[in-house]
Amino acid sequence: MAFVLPLILAAAAPQAPPSEGLGENPPEVHEPGEWTIEWSFASLPLPAQIAAPEGRAVWNDIADAFRADPARQVRIEQRMIIRITPFAATREMLAALPQAPLATRFREKKVGKCVSVAGIAGVQIGGDDRLMLFMRDQRMIGASLEKACRARDFYSGFYLERNGDGQLCVDRDLIHSRSGASCSLSRLRRLVAIDE
Template identity: 60%
Template sequence: MQQIARQVRIEQRVVVRIAPQRPAARQNMLAELPQRAIPRRLEETRKEKCVPLDGIAGVQTGSGNRLVLFLRDERMISVNLEKSCRARDFYSGFYVEKNKDGRLCVDRDKLQSRTGMRCEVEAMRQLVEASD
């Protein structure tokens, strides 16, 4: 009797969803801040290569092809998507496939909107309050 060899291949894929914070939650957070703590104007500073996925608390659309990530450590990161992408396609957040290092990186990762648009992350910069 001849034996038949069979192979089973198991692959695991983890996709993370980053959602915008509810408007009510954002308003509550702003109301709790002292008025002087709310920045008047933000400017982009040093470039970021990667940010930890589990450190992202929320996302907000910006103008053109920019998104703003709100990190759990209270930093804000401006994300530039490839030129053919529009930030408004990501109004309800995005999905990203989790890599082994657990980070979102420039020139490596693609964000997917809930409508199916896929865009590569081209640049990230930290946003800080501008000194007048």
């Protein structure tokens, strides 16, 4: 910057005739190929010349070159997609089968319009338009899909976007299959086994 500034100032100053700025004597030759030139500060612009309109324009250009760009606004959004996998029976569940009688019928109970996403352990198909949600607290929830949806599209589980409340709710949240189907739930019911 220290080397560039005198050049810029000299360019902004009105041009002097060639005889000005040099000493009183023309260049002298001391030895072949060697010249001596006297130079004075008279060729540099005076403060009045810098304050002139053309001098201000140069300074404005210099200031614009070093001025920072205006701040830009950046928005960062974060989405969390949750995958609910198909429910697989564990060894403990398979080992318990011979001792416990198999329940063949279930009774439905109201459970509300939402279930906790963190509480879902797995999912299975429960009919043409129904998914069975297996909860971590050993409950089974039947989730009915809206009319245009088929449960078999969700044979490999489903994805959903996490909401602020961490709930999966009827008529609010969409579940997505790996094949590209998207559905909302129309009803949730708790399934309780009936012993005969």
